[in-house]
Amino acid sequence: MSSQEQGAYHKFRVAHADAPSGCPVDHEFTTFDREYLKNPYDRLARIRAEHPVFYSEKLGYLVVTRMEDVQEIFRDHEQFSSENVQDPVFPICANASAVLGVEDFNPVAVMSNRQQPDHTRIKKYTSAAFSGRRMKLLEPYIKKRSQELIDAMLDAGGPVDFVSAFGHPLPGQIIFRFLGFDESDDAQLIRWTANRMAFTWGKPNDSEQVEIAENMLRYWRYCRRHVAHRVDHRADDLTSELLAAHDADPEQLTYREVESIIYGLSFAGHEIVSNFMSNALLCLLPRRDDWSAISKDPTLIANALEEVLRFESPQTSWRRITRKESSIGGIHIPVGTPVFLSLAAANRQPELFHSPNSFDIKRENARKHISFGLGIHFCLGARLARMEAAIALETLATRIPDLRLVDDQDLSYSANITFRGPEALMVDW
Numbered sequence: 001m002s003s004q005e006q007g008a009y010h011k012f013r014v015a016h017a018d019a020p021s022g023c024p025v026d027h028e029f030t031t032f033d034r035e036y037l038k039n040p041y042d043r044l045a046r047i048r049a050e051h052p053v054f055y056s057e058k059l060g061y062l063v064v065t066r067m068e069d070v071q072e073i074f075r076d077h078e079q080f081s082s083e084n085v086q087d088p089v090f091p092i093c094a095n096a097s098a099v100l101g102v103e104d105f106n107p108v109a110v111m112s113n114r115q116q117p118d119h120t121r122i123k124k125y126t127s128a129a130f131s132g133r134r135m136k137l138l139e140p141y142i143k144k145r146s147q148e149l150i151d152a153m154l155d156a157g158g159p160v161d162f163v164s165a166f167g168h169p170l171p172g173q174i175i176f177r178f179l180g181f182d183e184s185d186d187a188q189l190i191r192w193t194a195n196r197m198a199f200t201w202g203k204p205n206d207s208e209q210v211e212i213a214e215n216m217l218r219y220w221r222y223c224r225r226h227v228a229h230r231v232d233h234r235a236d237d238l239t240s241e242l243l244a245a246h247d248a249d250p251e252q253l254t255y256r257e258v259e260s261i262i263y264g265l266s267f268a269g270h271e272i273v274s275n276f277m278s279n280a281l282l283c284l285l286p287r288r289d290d291w292s293a294i295s296k297d298p299t300l301i302a303n304a305l306e307e308v309l310r311f312e313s314p315q316t317s318w319r320r321i322t323r324k325e326s327s328i329g330g331i332h333i334p335v336g337t338p339v340f341l342s343l344a345a346a347n348r349q350p351e352l353f354h355s356p357n358s359f360d361i362k363r364e365n366a367r368k369h370i371s372f373g374l375g376i377h378f379c380l381g382a383r384l385a386r387m388e389a390a391i392a393l394e395t396l397a398t399r400i401p402d403l404r405l406v407d408d409q410d411l412s413y414s415a416n417i418t419f420r421g422p423e424a425l426m427v428d429w
Helices: 034-038 040-050 067-075 094-099 118-129 132-156 162-167 169-179 183-193 196-201 206-232 238-248 255-268 271-284 288-296 298-311 382-399
Strands: 053-056 061-064 317-322 326-328 331-333 338-342 426-428
Touching: 034 040, 061 067, 067 326, 067 338, 094 206, 118 238, 118 255, 132 162, 132 169, 132 382, 162 169, 162 271, 169 183, 169 238, 169 255, 169 271, 169 382, 183 206, 183 255, 196 206, 206 238, 206 255, 238 255, 271 288, 271 298, 271 382, 288 298, 288 382, 298 382
Parallel strands: 061 338
Antiparallel strands: 053 061, 317 338, 326 331
16 A cells, blocks of 8 residues: 555645635744744743634644633544544655655554544454553563663663653553563664654654654564564464454454554554653652652652643644534634644643643642543553553652752753653753
């Protein structure tokens, strides 16, 4: 299947849509400027108050900032399709297109970007894999690796970059065990998947696009080999469960869909969780009373993490595209309009959250955030992400209660439209 065909996991022809008639147009708003990357929240608050639905000329997207509008769009999957969420925001260059235009690069849309009725058909099998039994099997491994990574940090001595020492490797290794990948391949797999965020949600230059595309192809081929190996060598992992479902009814879950699920889950379960952990430390370590409180009482961690998801979410936006004419916030939206859902703006809406710019680990309605989405496309891995972050945070707080951020570090964030987390985070103790 060509990557341009209907049903492909990635579609690389980026359609441009003009501003809907009568819609406010913002000629300056973009997620790629330095001000937004450093602090998107002040700007979003001003925009939400002035024109909560507007067209961003620089992004080419209709931007929606109010919680009620974001929720309405998430719920209405018939009018607002998720088919564009894995497509590059901007057109990719000819050389990168050629790399991914080979005949055997043919993953199909399966979860986040698959529409009804197929979405529910496939999700039945993937949801079963995220069962309580599977979480219990993963929990000892998460605890073990958390301890081992902290041991390595302590042996190396501070200061260390938390992202490279702990935040990035841990969720990568967890999702690879979940899928059944061989542990000896971890370092190679992390390299191959490291920059896909920039390819799909960022603005890489031509040479960067080619390098990322080559790694995407390598990783897809690895996934295919892994699934093929599991056909005759089953194990207690997600791949084997999906193949068993395929064996039972090949029309209900095709072999290519099994391959594509494995390909897609690695990113969803890696970069976002890495950012989640780093953002948690950014929120908690400067607030020493909060850090001391969770160190002494780990039962506070669950709600503290919900407040992290509200206050400094690792996912600040998501996308949709209109399949039918519709209306949001009094704006008529034509078919084919790409929509940017600002989760960051909705999560700090003052009508919903008291003192929204204050971080409060005991906030009673912290869980009312929209960071995992809503409706049929609610994040499949939310339960696993919460468990990973909770175990990691409790282990860090217990083992290194005097953990702190290094003073005066200039944090850098990857320029993209959706994901937020520091590229490096120096910590000491």
